[in-house]
Amino acid sequence: MNQQLFEKVDQYISNLVAPEDSFLQETIQSLDDASMPQISITPTQGKFLQVMMLMCKAKRVLELGTLGAYSTIWMARAIPSDGKVITIEYDPHHADIASRNIAKAGLSDQIDLRVGKAMDLLKELIAANEDPFDFIFIDADKPPYTEYFELALKLSHPGTVIVCDNIIREGKVLDENTNDERVMGVQRFNKMLASNPKVTATIMQTVGAKEYDGMSIAVVN
Numbered sequence: 241m242n243q244q245l246f247e248k249v250d251q252y253i254s255n256l257v258a259p260e261d262s263f264l265q266e267t268i269q270s271l272d273d274a275s276m277p278q279i280s281i282t283p284t285q286g287k288f289l290q291v292m293m294l295m296c297k298a299k300r301v302l303e304l305g306t307l308g309a310y311s312t313i314w315m316a317r318a319i320p321s322d323g324k325v326i327t328i329e330y331d332p333h334h335a336d337i338a339s340r341n342i343a344k345a346g347l348s349d350q351i352d353l354r355v356g357k358a359m360d361l362l363k364e365l366i367a368a369n370e371d372p373f374d375f376i377f378i379d380a381d382k383p384p385y386t387e388y389f390e391l392a393l394k395l396s397h398p399g400t401v402i403v404c405d406n407i408i409r410e411g412k413v414l415d416e417n418t419n420d421e422r423v424m425g426v427q428r429f430n431k432m433l434a435s436n437p438k439v440t441a442t443i444m445q446t447v448g449a450k451e452y453d454g455m456s457i458a459v460v461n
Contacts, residue, residue, distance in 0.1 A: 289403065442456070
């Protein structure tokens with residue numbers, strides 16, 4: 241019953257403040273067509289990212305984990321015309337579908353899609369003295385979340401907002417005896433976040449159309 245209620249309320253919210261246009265709907269459909277997992281953020285979460293970005297006046301955005309570019313499209317629509325989203329995807333098949341979705345949405349000029357291991361590409365950005373990012377969204381493989389975050393800090397400036405998704409894992413983070421690598425990864429990340437003097441951060445539980453989970457929101461000091 242609770243999950244049904246959460247889904248209905250999520251639909252109510254998204255219909256009110258985060259309606260999907262045809263490009264977003266087609267992006268979700270493209271995942272099924274390409275046999276990709278339906279693990280994109282929800283429309284209300286997409287709008288949440290946009291609001292966060294507008295609050296910090298984000299112009300340069302970094303995303304880890306493109307999948308089909310659903311979240312990427314939401315974020316690219318919240319930056320000014322001269323802004324840029326650099327998004328990183330490990331799987332070439334996912335990146336191919338994402339690239340098509342980005343082009344259909346008319347955002348190819350604003351989105352720079354890079355294919356490869358996030359760890360390697362982050363180090364390349366750092367080595368190239370890439371300008372710092374105003375907003376960073378981490379939604380990639382969970383075991384190295386701590387390392388992703390620490391590298392992201394090197395690509396940030398005071399005031400940069402860093403949001404990390406899927407860090408409650410349906411409450412499995414409470415299981416101290418887990419052997420699930422994804423849960424262990426976010427447990428390690430959450431402990432690091434709590435004691436990291438470089439950021440002011442919190443964790444929000446998320447419920448809705450997707451399973452029970454959570455996001456962290458950190459502002460670089």
